[in-house]
Amino acid sequence: MSELSINPGIEIRDSDRELQRFRGRLIVLGIFVLTLFSLLFLRFFYLQVVQHGHYSTLAEANRISVLPIAPHRGIIVDRNGVMLAHNYSAYTLEITPSKVQDLEATIDDLATIVEIAPRDRRRFKKLLEESKRFESLPIRNRLSDEEIARFAVHRYRFPGVEAKARLFRQYPQGEMFSHLVGHIGRINRREVEQLEKDGRLTNYRGSDYIGKTGLEQRYEKFLHGTTGVEEVEVDSGGRAVRTLSRTPPISGSNLVLNLDARLQEVAYRAFGDRRGALVAIDPATGGVLAFVSKPGFDPNLFVDGIDPQSWSELNGSPDKPLLNRAAAGTYPPGSTFKPFMALAALFYGKRTPQQAISDPGYFMFGGHRFRDDKVDGHGMVDMYKSIVVSCDTYYYVLANDLGIDPIARFMALFGFGSRTGIDIGGEVTGTLPSTDWKLRRYKQKWYAGETISVGIGQGYNSYTPLQLASAVATLANDGVMYRPHIVNYIEDIRTRDKTLIEPKPLRELGIKPEHIKVIKDALIGVNKEGTGARAFADTPYVSAGKTGTAQVIAIKQGEKYVESRVAEQHRDHALFIAYAPADKPTIALAVIAENSGFGARAAAPIARQVIDYHLLGKLPKQPAGDD
Amino acid sequence: MPPVLRRLWRFLTMHIDGILLSAVLLLMFTGLLVLLSASNGSYMRVSGQLMNMLVALGVMWVFANIPPHYLMRLALPLFVLGCSLLIGVALFGEIANGARRWLHIGVTRIQPSELMKIAVPLMLAWYFNRNEASLKLRNYVLAALMLAFPVALIARQPDLGTALLITASGCYVIFLAGLSWRVIATLAVVGLGSLPFLWSALHDYQRQRILTLLDPTGDPLGTGYHTIQSTIAVGSGGLLGKGWMNGTQTHLDFIPERTTDFVFAVYAEEFGLLGNAVLLMLFLFLIARAMIITANAPTLFARLLAGAITLTFFTYAFVNMGMVAGILPVVGVPLPLISYGGTSLVSICLGFGILMSINTHKKLVQT
Numbered sequence: 001m002s003e004l005s006i007n008p009g010i011e012i013r014d015s016d017r018e019l020q021r022f023r024g025r026l027i028v029l030g031i032f033v034l035t036l037f038s039l040l041f042l043r044f045f046y047l048q049v050v051q052h053g054h055y056s057t058l059a060e061a062n063r064i065s066v067l068p069i070a071p072h073r074g075i076i077v078d079r080n081g082v083m084l085a086h087n088y089s090a091y092t093l094e095i096t097p098s099k100v101q102d103l104e105a106t107i108d109d110l111a112t113i114v115e116i117a118p119r120d121r122r123r124f125k126k127l128l129e130e131s132k133r134f135e136s137l138p139i140r141n142r143l144s145d146e147e148i149a150r151f152a153v154h155r156y157r158f159p160g161v162e163a164k165a166r167l168f169r170q171y172p173q174g175e176m177f178s179h180l181v182g183h184i185g186r187i188n189r190r191e192v193e194q195l196e197k198d199g200r201l202t203n204y205r206g207s208d209y210i211g212k213t214g215l216e217q218r219y220e221k222f223l224h225g226t227t228g229v230e231e232v233e234v235d236s237g238g239r240a241v242r243t244l245s246r247t248p249p250i251s252g253s254n255l256v257l258n259l260d261a262r263l264q265e266v267a268y269r270a271f272g273d274r275r276g277a278l279v280a281i282d283p284a285t286g287g288v289l290a291f292v293s294k295p296g297f298d299p300n301l302f303v304d305g306i307d308p309q310s311w312s313e314l315n316g317s318p319d320k321p322l323l324n325r326a327a328a329g330t331y332p333p334g335s336t337f338k339p340f341m342a343l344a345a346l347f348y349g350k351r352t353p354q355q356a357i358s359d360p361g362y363f364m365f366g367g368h369r370f371r372d373d374k375v376d377g378h379g380m381v382d383m384y385k386s387i388v389v390s391c392d393t394y395y396y397v398l399a400n401d402l403g404i405d406p407i408a409r410f411m412a413l414f415g416f417g418s419r420t421g422i423d424i425g426g427e428v429t430g431t432l433p434s435t436d437w438k439l440r441r442y443k444q445k446w447y448a449g450e451t452i453s454v455g456i457g458q459g460y461n462s463y464t465p466l467q468l469a470s471a472v473a474t475l476a477n478d479g480v481m482y483r484p485h486i487v488n489y490i491e492d493i494r495t496r497d498k499t500l501i502e503p504k505p506l507r508e509l510g511i512k513p514e515h516i517k518v519i520k521d522a523l524i525g526v527n528k529e530g531t532g533a534r535a536f537a538d539t540p541y542v543s544a545g546k547t548g549t550a551q552v553i554a555i556k557q558g559e560k561y562v563e564s565r566v567a568e569q570h571r572d573h574a575l576f577i578a579y580a581p582a583d584k585p586t587i588a589l590a591v592i593a594e595n596s597g598f599g600a601r602a603a604a605p606i607a608r609q610v611i612d613y614h615l616l617g618k619l620p621k622q623p624a625g626d627d
Numbered sequence: 628m629p630p631v632l633r634r635l636w637r638f639l640t641m642h643i644d645g646i647l648l649s650a651v652l653l654l655m656f657t658g659l660l661v662l663l664s665a666s667n668g669s670y671m672r673v674s675g676q677l678m679n680m681l682v683a684l685g686v687m688w689v690f691a692n693i694p695p696h697y698l699m700r701l702a703l704p705l706f707v708l709g710c711s712l713l714i715g716v717a718l719f720g721e722i723a724n725g726a727r728r729w730l731h732i733g734v735t736r737i738q739p740s741e742l743m744k745i746a747v748p749l750m751l752a753w754y755f756n757r758n759e760a761s762l763k764l765r766n767y768v769l770a771a772l773m774l775a776f777p778v779a780l781i782a783r784q785p786d787l788g789t790a791l792l793i794t795a796s797g798c799y800v801i802f803l804a805g806l807s808w809r810v811i812a813t814l815a816v817v818g819l820g821s822l823p824f825l826w827s828a829l830h831d832y833q834r835q836r837i838l839t840l841l842d843p844t845g846d847p848l849g850t851g852y853h854t855i856q857s858t859i860a861v862g863s864g865g866l867l868g869k870g871w872m873n874g875t876q877t878h879l880d881f882i883p884e885r886t887t888d889f890v891f892a893v894y895a896e897e898f899g900l901l902g903n904a905v906l907l908m909l910f911l912f913l914i915a916r917a918m919i920i921t922a923n924a925p926t927l928f929a930r931l932l933a934g935a936i937t938l939t940f941f942t943y944a945f946v947n948m949g950m951v952a953g954i955l956p957v958v959g960v961p962l963p964l965i966s967y968g969g970t971s972l973v974s975i976c977l978g979f980g981i982l983m984s985i986n987t988h989k990k991l992v993q994t
Binding site for chain 2: 018021022023025026029030033034036037039040041043044045047048049051052054055056058059060062063233234235236237241
């Protein structure tokens with residue numbers, strides 16, 4: 001102590017001051033610490049109190065993922081339960097393009113593990129062009145268990161590639177039903193827009209497919225079902241950790257058809273190599289029993305997008321397999337038109353059944369000779385005979401007597417020239433000629449000479465096989481018309497509720513029963529002693545029919561049509577209409593065999609096989625040939 | 628208590644600061660709790676960290692028992708060794724994650740920048756202490772150069788986070804050593820003026836991090852991902868948190884590096900603002916105690932070293948929490964005493980050991 005007071009050393013004073021200064025600096029840093037921590041606390045307050053709601057929402061959005069669960073699509077079966085469209089579960093290999101750096105290299109790599117055909121690549125390329133980048137697209141479908149196992153082992157090498165278990169649509173009957181059942185396909189942009197407009201898009205959140213044609217398209221609303229929702233907790237990798245809630249999907253309804261798949265098969269095979277169409281209808285209900293358009297195509301090709309090569313093969317084929325001949329193909333009805341012409345004559349009181357004409361083998365009108373195909377003529381011909389022997393002259397004269405517009409008005413009753421309203425799309429109207437029609441179509445007046453060939457189902461006449469079949473069914477059902485419908489009922493698979501399609505008749509034509517009886521008797525005569533007699537020889541049932549031959553090209557005046565001299569695609573179409581049993585018909589049909597010559601020879605045997613199977617359960621031994 | 632045990636107890640606790648230790652232990656305990664949640668209840672991870680803690684506490688005890696003047700002798704050799712190793716890294720270093728940070732020495736590899744975290748403040752404290760009697764501007768400039776050399780090497784690796792932290796620790800020493808306010812003000816002006824030039828000297832990824840900080844949504848799946856997810860974790864925690872082991876961001880794997888650098892996101896999500904306040908108080912308590920020790924340190928060397936250790940600790944904590952809360956760029960800085968990892972624990976506890984040593988050896992020095 002004394003030392004200090006004696007010697008107030010500079011060093012100690014300095015040291016004191018240094019310490020004070022140091023502590024001052026330390027206090028500054030202390031304030032610095034407090035300030036920064038306060039700042040942190042304010043930030044925490046801002047995040048955790050002020051913005052808490054916002055960040056909670058974000059955290060929930062991170063955590064919860066709402067996954068759609070696609071419903072099972074309803075199946076389609078025929079009247080006996082034969083499967084026409086069903087689903088099966090299989091693995092598919094899918095690539096999400098946005099997650100893959102080099103698509104080509106990835107696919108090449110994949111090809112070393114699972115088989116990837118050039119077809120698969122082409123199809124993938126096409127899908128890629130049509131899709132958004134973040135969608136996953138199938139590169140291979142229906143992988144075998146072994147392939148799946150192999151892929152699982154190498155999975156780590158393929159980010160963005162996934163094996164998914166999915167339900168596939170399959171059409172086990174293939175091309176026989178292609179135009180009828182139709183097919184589904186991947187939803188395209190136009191369909192997305194349409195769904196959005198209809199407010200149905202949310203129901204398609206989990207769906208990749210939609211009905212594109214046929215029944216698949218028309219009954220889409222029923223077949224699709226209701227998409228379910230699953231709320232799952234996911235981790236940062238998007239993997240589901242647990243399910244939070246689940247609304248199960250509701251499966252689509254099943255379609256049960258009026259159609260008899262085996263009858264369809266009999267009809268399809270009866271055509272042999274020929275192109276053509278056949279529509280068979282139950283006259284008492286309008287239910288479609290068979291609906292053939294030949295050739296068909298394999299609808300399974302279209303389900304996951306058809307590859308361009310197969311497409312151009314189908315689209316470019318001269319046989320036009322993509323054309324639905326039964327509803328969208330139009331043909332002159334030829335002589336199958338005659339019974340309806342005769343009925344029109346009775347309807348308008350222009351002929352009595354007994355009234356006969358003398359047929360010299362032609363009808364002269366305006367200096368033009370309309371020939372009968374029997375050169376010498378049929379002699380005296382009354383209404384019965386006119387149908388049974390298919391006399392042209394009788395109908396030339398009749399058409400001329402009736403006039404085109406009365407003919408058109410009568411034929412319209414039977415549905416000629418308008419869509420039948422069958423429950424698949426793509427139907428066309430055909431052409432029912434009239435003065436109005438010609439004015440609208442060609443801006444020209446109708447010439448009386450043009451009416452003559454209309455009488456024998458030629459000229460401007462052009463109808464679909466479906467219209468013809470519907471008209472035959474209406475006739476067979478004594479003028480009570482039903483709308484043809486393929487589906488019998490829609491079955492809700494949960495409630496087992498059945499919704500019947502078209503159970504009521506469309507209209508009664510108001511034709512006198514005695515008039516109809518005249519025509520029906522004549523049609524029975526055709527198969528008994530007329531042009532259909534050979535094809536329908538020795539049937540244990542009584543049938544009614546009418547042959548027809550439709551010209552594809554016009555034959556010059558004075559020339560004779562010789563089949564062997566005409567190119568195949570210019571040969572006449574063979575037609576036949578029929579129903580049976582004659583007294584209480586259960587089947588009415590129209591057949592057209594393209595470029596096959598006479599109806600009696602080519603089309604009637606097809607009808608015979610179909611009716612034989614339908615009534616007797618008899619399976620034909622071979623296609624309905626010329627002999 | 629039997630005299631033998633009493634003597635053992637005294638031997639063990641003689642140089643230990645109880646207040647500092649209890650704060651450290653509380654934080655460590657908190658760390659273990661968070662880690663248990665962050666690792667989805669993995670006792671492996673927790674027991675591993677427990678081992679790290681025991682080792683760190685051992686190191687703390689050892690350093691608490693080393694008188695400060697021994698450390699003074701170590702300052703220069705350690706600094707020289709550190710700088711040599713950094714040069715070695717620059718020449719022969721091993722590249723990992725795009726940066727040359729590691730050096731192979733025989734069996735193991737080391738990261739010399741870790742050593743510099745303690746060697747730099749030690750060196751500067753020693754240097755100022757040596758020239759205590761006649762501190763001129765020249766000395767500060769020289770000190771700044773001693774700081775700049777290793778910092779430049781580390782920044783070149785590149786390891787901007789470590790470089791900035793070492794710069795901070797050096798600056799604390801220079802500031803505490805009494806650099807005049809006038810010089811500080813001048814430097815501040817010059818520093819702000821040179822920001823644009825600094826910007827152009829940065830690496831692309833470093834610039835990216837700063838840009839991401841300003842707008843994390845600009846790159847939500849890339850560099851912004853960490854910040855966005857950790858901010859969501861903190862914000863969704865709310866006032867009271869989602870509860871221990873109940874953080875969805877944590878348990879569904881949305882928080883990256885959630886046991887190490889981003890462990891605070893886990894804590895904030897599960898314990899909320901209340902938990903954050905408690906943690907800040909704990910850190911403040913620890914820092915306050917360390918500051919008192921600093922203020923009472925007997926020599927300039929001890930004061931500067933203690934101050935540097937204290938404020939570096941603060942800086943780690945602040946930078947880490949600031950990063951998780953999205954107000955600072957993402958730099959690889961663990962949350963001291965909480966984050967998983969032995970290196971960080973040991974170096975932090977080593978620092979606290981030195982603080983304890985300074986606090987408990989001053990009487991011996993004075994007598």
